[in-house]
Amino acid sequence: MLGFGALVVAAAIVLATLSADYIGRLGPALRQRAPWLLVLGVIFSAWELATAKFAWLPLPFFPPPQAILEVYTDDLPKLLDSVLASVKLQLGGYVIGALLGFVTGVSIGWSRSVGYWVHPVLRFIGPLPATAWLPVAFFTFPSSWSASTFLIALATGFPVTVLTWSGVASVSSAYYDVARTLGAKPSFLVLKVAIPAALPHVFVGLFMGLGSSFAVLVVAEMIGVKAGLGWYLQWAQGWAAYANMYAALIVMSLLCSGAITLLFGVRDRLLVWQKGVVKW
Amino acid sequence: MVALAVAEPITTPAVGVSLDIENVSHAFDIDGAALPVLHDVSLTVEPGEFVALLGPSGCGKSTLLRLAAGLEQPRSGLLREGGKEIEGPQPSRVVVFQDPTLFPWRTVWNNVALGLEAQGILKQRRQRVDAALDLVGLSSFRNAYPHQLSGGMAQRAALARALVNDPKVLILDEPLGKLDSLTRITMQAELVSLWQRKGFTTLLVTHDAEEALFLANRVIVLSERPARINADIRVERPYPRHRGDPYLADLRRQVLSLLGLEATW
Numbered sequence: 001m002l003g004f005g006a007l008v009v010a011a012a013i014v015l016a017t018l019s020a021d022y023i024g025r026l027g028p029a030l031r032q033r034a035p036w037l038l039v040l041g042v043i044f045s046a047w048e049l050a051t052a053k054f055a056w057l058p059l060p061f062f063p064p065p066q067a068i069l070e071v072y073t074d075d076l077p078k079l080l081d082s083v084l085a086s087v088k089l090q091l092g093g094y095v096i097g098a099l100l101g102f103v104t105g106v107s108i109g110w111s112r113s114v115g116y117w118v119h120p121v122l123r124f125i126g127p128l129p130a131t132a133w134l135p136v137a138f139f140t141f142p143s144s145w146s147a148s149t150f151l152i153a154l155a156t157g158f159p160v161t162v163l164t165w166s167g168v169a170s171v172s173s174a175y176y177d178v179a180r181t182l183g184a185k186p187s188f189l190v191l192k193v194a195i196p197a198a199l200p201h202v203f204v205g206l207f208m209g210l211g212s213s214f215a216v217l218v219v220a221e222m223i224g225v226k227a228g229l230g231w232y233l234q235w236a237q238g239w240a241a242y243a244n245m246y247a248a249l250i251v252m253s254l255l256c257s258g259a260i261t262l263l264f265g266v267r268d269r270l271l272v273w274q275k276g277v278v279k280w
Numbered sequence: 281m282v283a284l285a286v287a288e289p290i291t292t293p294a295v296g297v298s299l300d301i302e303n304v305s306h307a308f309d310i311d312g313a314a315l316p317v318l319h320d321v322s323l324t325v326e327p328g329e330f331v332a333l334l335g336p337s338g339c340g341k342s343t344l345l346r347l348a349a350g351l352e353q354p355r356s357g358l359l360r361e362g363g364k365e366i367e368g369p370q371p372s373r374v375v376v377f378q379d380p381t382l383f384p385w386r387t388v389w390n391n392v393a394l395g396l397e398a399q400g401i402l403k404q405r406r407q408r409v410d411a412a413l414d415l416v417g418l419s420s421f422r423n424a425y426p427h428q429l430s431g432g433m434a435q436r437a438a439l440a441r442a443l444v445n446d447p448k449v450l451i452l453d454e455p456l457g458k459l460d461s462l463t464r465i466t467m468q469a470e471l472v473s474l475w476q477r478k479g480f481t482t483l484l485v486t487h488d489a490e491e492a493l494f495l496a497n498r499v500i501v502l503s504e505r506p507a508r509i510n511a512d513i514r515v516e517r518p519y520p521r522h523r524g525d526p527y528l529a530d531l532r533r534q535v536l537s538l539l540g541l542e543a544t545w
Contacts, residue, residue: 174381181349182395182445183371192397196385273385273425 006041013037063243071247078232083251085227089145090217090259093152097213098206101157105164105205109198110190122161130155130216138224148220155216156209160202167201168194200274203267210263214256229255296328296481297362297372297448299348304357305506306343316506317343318354323500323509327362330475330482332492335502336539341485344507345453348483349375361449371395374442378454380434382426388437389413389422395445412444415474432463443474450475452484456491468494472519489535493528494521501538511538 017034019027044065050056052064072079108115108122130151141147171194179193221230229252236244306318317340325331333341346352347359350369359366361373374395382391393409396402402409413419416436426434435455442450452471456464472495475482486492492499493515501511513535517527 172381174377174379175383177351177375178377178381178441179394179398180351180369181371181373181375182398182441183369184398188398193383196383199385271385273427 006044010041060240060242063246067243068247068250071244075244075247079248079251082227082229082232082248083255085225085231086217086221086229086252087255089148089221089225089228090152090213093149093217094156094210094213096149097153097156098160098209100153101160101205101209102164102202104157105161105202106168106190106195106198108161109165109168110194122158126158126162130158130212131219134220134223144220144224144226148217148225151216151220152213155212156206159208159212160205163201163205163208164198167198170201171197200271203263203271206263207260210259218252295446295448295479298327298360299323299325299449299481299483300358300360300363301325301344301348302358302360304344304347304354304359306340306347306352306354307506308343318347319506319508321357321507321509323512325481325483325498328479328481329498330484330496331498331500332484332486332496333500333502334486334489334492334535334539335507336504337487339502339505340507341487341502342453345375345451345483345485348449349373349451351375371399371445372447373449373451374445374447375451375453376435376438376442376455378457380426380431380438382429382434382437382441384426387423387425388418388429391426391437392440392444394441399445408444412440415443416440416470430463432459432467435459435467439471439474443478446478447480449481449483452482454485454487457486457488464491469520471495472521476519489532489539490523490528493531493535494523499531499535501535511535 013030013034016027016030047065051059051062052066104118104122108118133151133154137147137151138144141150175193175197176189179189184193217228218230218233221228222234225231229248232248233245233252236242236248301321301323304318304321305316307314307316309315321344323331333344335341343352347354348366350366350373353367361370366373382388383394386394389409390397392412393402393406396405396408410419410422413422416439418433418436418440421429421433421437426437429437439455455471456467459467468491482496484492484495489499496515499511499513499515500509501513502508503510513531515528515531517525521528
């Protein structure tokens with residue numbers, strides 16, 4: 001049945017690629033992706049043969065593709081709940097960490113006295129992997145959810161702080177001179193000179209923070225929080241439901257890469273002036 | 281309030297004020313040792329005058345400008361604008377630097393609007409930004425980003441950013457130093473006509489004797505660091521001046537020999 005479906009898809013792709021000139025704007029896009037689609041087809045066929053047909057790979061560790069597809073229909077409610085829980089936790093922690101990191105970074109980049117007090121703390125705590133705080137966090141915080149939010153915020157906050165700070169500190173003093181001779185007050189220098197000039201650095205920090213916060217999210221869900229995709233992975237493995245595990249992994253990867261795409265989209269909008277200055 | 285703003289004349293002739301530099305000395309701290317850059321410099325610039333400061337590179341000309349702009353305070357001595365002591369930067373004294381230093385994240389229009397925005401008066405004076413862009417011939421580039429401009433255009437935008445504030449004193453720190461020679465010649469003529477139309481007092485730092493003589497009423501020749509005034513030369517020639525004028529060529533020879541370059545003639 002699935003084999004037949006695959007043949008239909010393949011035929012459709014071949015036809016569409018050949019007739020690319022006649023289907024408007026979709027045509028070139030499809031033609032450009034045709035090699036990848038072809039390779040994907042080959043991979044899926046090999047996978048199907050290696051698992052379902054000849055059983056070269058041992059079950060239950062390597063389920064055939066249709067078993068994974070089945071998870072998305074049979075276990076949909078639980079998967080959706082897990083996605084929702086993960087997104088909520090990640091978003092809360094990330095936003096808090098990014099905002100705090102940004103404000104801290106601007107403060108220590110701008111003010112010498114704030115830097116004096118915050119810099120050693122940052123030095124001491126920052127390089128510690130946020131997951132090292134797990135045991136402490138889970139008994140000091142009232143709930144495992146708030147503990148995980150704290151850890152994700154911590155993992156996000158450190159790179160955002162450091163890069164915002166270095167961004168603000170590296171703004172050319174010529175910009176400040178220009179603004180000051182034109183009548184700018186200190187608040188204008190911070191908000192309209194230092195921050196926009198530092199924004200490219202800030203986005204590098206946000207990107208790095210996003211990466212390390214994903215790691216914390218999954219670990220926190222596996223260990224403490226009884227919800228989310230990390231927990232689902234753990235649960236599926238416990239029941240030897242390996243198809244569910246792969247299904248959750250695929251969803252997770254789509255979510256993470258989606259989040260990064262979103263971040264890059266925001267950056268491209270905000271830093272549109274960089275186009276032509278630097279090569280992305 | 282609105283009626284008053286409309287009644288205000290668009291071009292006010294002779295807005296320039298006097299600039300007094302009285303016994304100013306200044307030094308930099310370099311590795312704990314004081315490096316003197318200015319030594320007892322005194323100079324009075326009349327309202328509306330165009331004064332060029334000419335000196336060897338690194339002699340402290342630019343430092344004198346930074347003091348006049350209020351970006352730094354002198355170690356000793358006093359600077360006054362229109363009789364009032366200069367205590368800090370003020371939009372009535374605007375600087376155009378050697379690098380245009382446009383903010384790369386702002387469009388040309390928003391760069392020119394910077395001063396009005398910083399002073400919180402942009403909403404009432406938006407048309408001034410358009411007028412300044414017109415004045416320097418950049419109206420069609422209002423939405424461009426600085427990296428899309430040529431060197432000359434960027435410096436024009438920087439000039440518009442200064443002029444939009446209606447400065448009483450325009451401070452020019454080698455503004456044409458990095459331009460190619462053709463753009464330079466065009467912009468020299470433009471500077472003169474802007475100065476004649478607006479009537480601001482102008483203080484120009486340059487190390488190009490020809491440029492100084494072509495533009496200024498007075499050329500102040502400074503010595504090597506620590507800078508002191510070597511000569512104060514009046515250029516008694518009406519505008520527009522001609523580059524081939526034998527009077528200017530004669531003055532140029534005189535100025536170059538003051539700078540120790542007589543051997544080149």
